[in-house]
Amino acid sequence: MVAPHIPPPCNDPPDIALRKKALRVQCAAALRARDVERDQGIIHQLEPLLRAHAGPIACVWPLPHEVDLRPLCHTLAHTGITVVLPQTPPRGAPLVFRQWHPDSTMLAGRFGTHYPDGPIMEPALVLVPLLGFDRAGNRLGYGGGYYDRTLAALPHAARIGYAPSTQEVAHLPCGPHDQPLNCIVTEKEVIRFG
Ligand SMILES: Nc1nc2c(c(=O)[nH]1)N(C=O)[C@@H](CNc1ccc(C(=O)N[C@@H](CCC(=O)O)C(=O)O)cc1)CN2
Numbered sequence: 112m113v114a115p116h117i118p119p120p121c122n123d124p125p126d127i128a129l130r131k132k133a134l135r136v137q138c139a140a141a142l143r144a145r146d147v148e149r150d151q152g153i154i155h156q157l158e159p160l161l162r163a164h165a166g167p168i169a170c171v172w173p174l175p176h177e178v179d180l181r182p183l184c185h186t187l188a189h190t191g192i193t194v195v196l197p198q199t200p201p202r203g204a205p206l207v208f209r210q211w212h213p214d215s216t217m218l219a220g221r222f223g224t225h226y227p228d229g230p231i232m233e234p235a236l237v238l239v240p241l242l243g244f245d246r247a248g249n250r251l252g253y254g255g256g257y258y259d260r261t262l263a264a265l266p267h268a269a270r271i272g273y274a275p276s277t278q279e280v281a282h283l284p285c286g287p288h289d290q291p292l293n294c295i296v297t298e299k300e301v302i303r304f305g
């Protein structure tokens with residue numbers, strides 16, 4: 112007899128996983144179709160929020176089509192703020208953060224990501240790239256669960272999501288491991304939670 116397939120308890124329930132998958136396709140199309148000229152508005156909204164924080168800030172090195180935070184990395188580093196960037200481990204493990212300087216060597220990592228060759232460092236604030244979001248603060252990523260695992264392992268770190276306003280959807284399904292954000296920043300506004 113063939114044993115019934117029972118999903119491991121750590122995964123999203125199948126209905127939620129399916130709905131997230133469909134929304135990822137929709138959100139990826141919206142991201143590609145956006146006007147990238149407006150992306151710099153996200154950095155303008157982020158800068159004052161980040162200056163109010165002490166400790167290393169985890170930025171994001173962009174994948175193709177994503178919002179490009181590299182100018183923000185440079186601005187932060189030049190104002191004396193420690194910038195760290197994620198290294199993507201095998202699926203199932205949280206992200207590792209490594210210190211970045213404007214002259215850091217960037218190494219090729221998993222899924223087309225890049226990370227600096229600097230020392231490992233824990234961030235006090237994590238910028239979270241959002242493929243999709245809703246007004247309740249639910250987020251959608253590429254489905255690796257990397258940021259959920261990472262934020263669960265850093266309960267005291269501030270977490271700020273960012274995305275173009277085109278990535279807002281009416282309602283995102285919420286899984287058992289989805290981590291709350293302090294706020295979501297778009298080029299238009301800062302949406303605060305809790
Ligand atoms: N710039 C950036 N870095 C990041 C993330 C991110 O979303 N953006 N991550 C956030 O967790 C982590 C990497 N996670 C990822 C997990 C899965 C895929 C992935 O499956 N990519 C597909 C293509 C996805 C698409 O373009 O629709 C692939 O490689 O086939 C990519 C990144 C850490 N670094």
Ligand SMILES: Nc1ncnc2c1ncn2[C@@H]1O[C@H](COP(=O)(O)OP(=O)(O)OP(=O)(O)O)[C@@H](O)[C@H]1O
Pocket residue numbers: 121122123131250251252253254255256257258259260263286287288289
């Ligand atoms: N802390 C965790 N422990 C165990 N499983 C987890 C954890 N966090 C997320 N997962 C699982 O990983 C899978 C992918 O998660 P999800 O769909 O939320 O990814 P995502 O948020 O879109 O991607 P990312 O976090 O990489 O941007 C889901 O099945 C989810 O339940």
